[in-house]
Amino acid sequence: xxxxxxxxxxSAGSAGRAGDADTEAGAGAPDAEPGTVEExxxxxxxxxxxxxxxxxxxxxxxxxxxxxxxxxxxTEEQLSEAGELVDDTDGVDHxxxxxxxxxxxxxxxxxxxxxxxxxxxxxxxxxxxWDELSTGALGAVVLADTRRLEDCFPAVDYFxxxxxxxxxxxxxxxxxxxxxxxxxxxxxxxxxxxxxVLCDARxxxxxxxxxxxxxxxxGRVHTARLLDSVGPQAGSG
Numbered sequence: 001x002x003x004x005x006x007x008x009x010x011s012a013g014s015a016g017r018a019g020d021a022d023t024e025a026g027a028g029a030p031d032a033e034p035g036t037v038e039e040x041x042x043x044x045x046x047x048x049x050x051x052x053x054x055x056x057x058x059x060x061x062x063x064x065x066x067x068x069x070x071x072x073x074x075t076e077e078q079l080s081e082a083g084e085l086v087d088d089t090d091g092v093d094h095x096x097x098x099x100x101x102x103x104x105x106x107x108x109x110x111x112x113x114x115x116x117x118x119x120x121x122x123x124x125x126x127x128x129x130w131d132e133l134s135t136g137a138l139g140a141v142v143l144a145d146t147r148r149l150e151d152c153f154p155a156v157d158y159f160x161x162x163x164x165x166x167x168x169x170x171x172x173x174x175x176x177x178x179x180x181x182x183x184x185x186x187x188x189x190x191x192x193x194x195x196x197v198l199c200d201a202r203x204x205x206x207x208x209x210x211x212x213x214x215x216x217x218x219g220r221v222h223t224a225r226l227l228d229s230v231g232p233q234a235g236s237g
Contacts, residue, residue: 045111045112045113045114046112046113046114047114047115047116048113048114048115048116048138048215049115049116049118049136049137049138050115050116050117050118050137050138050139050140050141050211050214050215051117051118051119051120051133051134051137051139051140051141051164052064052103052117052118052119052120052140052141052143053119053120053130053140053141053142053143053152053155053158053159053166054141054142054143054144054145054151054152054155055143055144055145055148055150055151055152055154055155056151057145058143058144058145058148058151058152058171059143059145059171059201059202060103060119060120060143060201061103061119062201062202063119063141063143063169063171063199063201063207063210064103064104064105064117064119065103065105066201066202066203066204066207067105067107067117067204067207067208067211068105068106068107068117069105069106069107069108070105070106072103072104072105073102073103073104073105102118102119102120102121102129102133103117103118103119104116104117104118104119105117105119107208107211109208109211109212109215113215115211115215117211118133118137120133120155130158134158134162134164137164138165138215138218138222139164139165139166139167139214139215139217139218139221140155140159140164140165140166140167140214141166141167141169141210141211141214142155142156142159142166142167142168142169143169143171143201144168144169144170144171144184144188145170145171145173145176146170146173146176146177146178146179146184147173147176147177149184149187149188152168152188153188156168156188156190160191165214165217165218165221165222166194166214167194167195167196167197167210167213167214167217168184168185168188168190168194168195168196168197169196169197169198169199169201169210170184170196170197170198170199171199171200171201172198172199172200178198181195181196181197181198182196184196195213195214195217197209197210197213
């Protein structure tokens with residue numbers, strides 16, 4: 001991962017984060033198997049798997065916790081001296097914990113549609129977990145911090161390479177320099193059509209809007225791929 005070394009962005013803003021993960025650890029679990037919801041004794045509705053990815057300290061745990069309607073599951077551990085050589089805390093000096101496996105939450109977008117959210121760990125040494133977490137995912141949210149935009153390059157590369165639809169959500173940190181969606185898209189060298197949205201990872205409504213945008217975009221992508229796959233057969237005969 002990490003093929004976009006030539007991507008560049010403007011100068012970084014000052015400190016002041018909108019996405020600290022300094023929240024209490026909790027636990028939560030889905031009420032039914034992914035893809036089904038128990039309703040009056042019958043299996044109905046739809047549950048979709050969504051990944052929340054991005055660099056270290058960008059606000060993934062915060063986003064999952066803000067939107068989840070259940071007490072979120074977190075696997076956070078205290079940062080240790082042993083990790084100082086491998087965890088780049090530049091710009092997030094006050095961060096004291098890190099996700100070592102995943103975050104998990106659930107949100108109901110509308111009646112009959114629920115999302116299961118899986119937050120991925122941000123550090124390089126935990127990337128081996130991504131393949132397992134991405135299995136069966138409809139799409140992903142890649143959180144970005146304009147002060148450390150290069151930290152989301154590996155996630156962008158990962159999902160592009162595996163053709164997993166994703167949106168880039170710029171977490172607007174306090175006092176950080178603001179950039180428009182078009183500027184961020186150019187800096188990340190995104191494929192044409194990949195949505196870029198601005199958000200506040202602490203705000204439930206803002207996070208929900210990001211997820212709705214992802215579901216809509218991923219739905220269009222998967223539908224287009226399905227039509228492409230059946231097009232030649234439909235045209236024959």
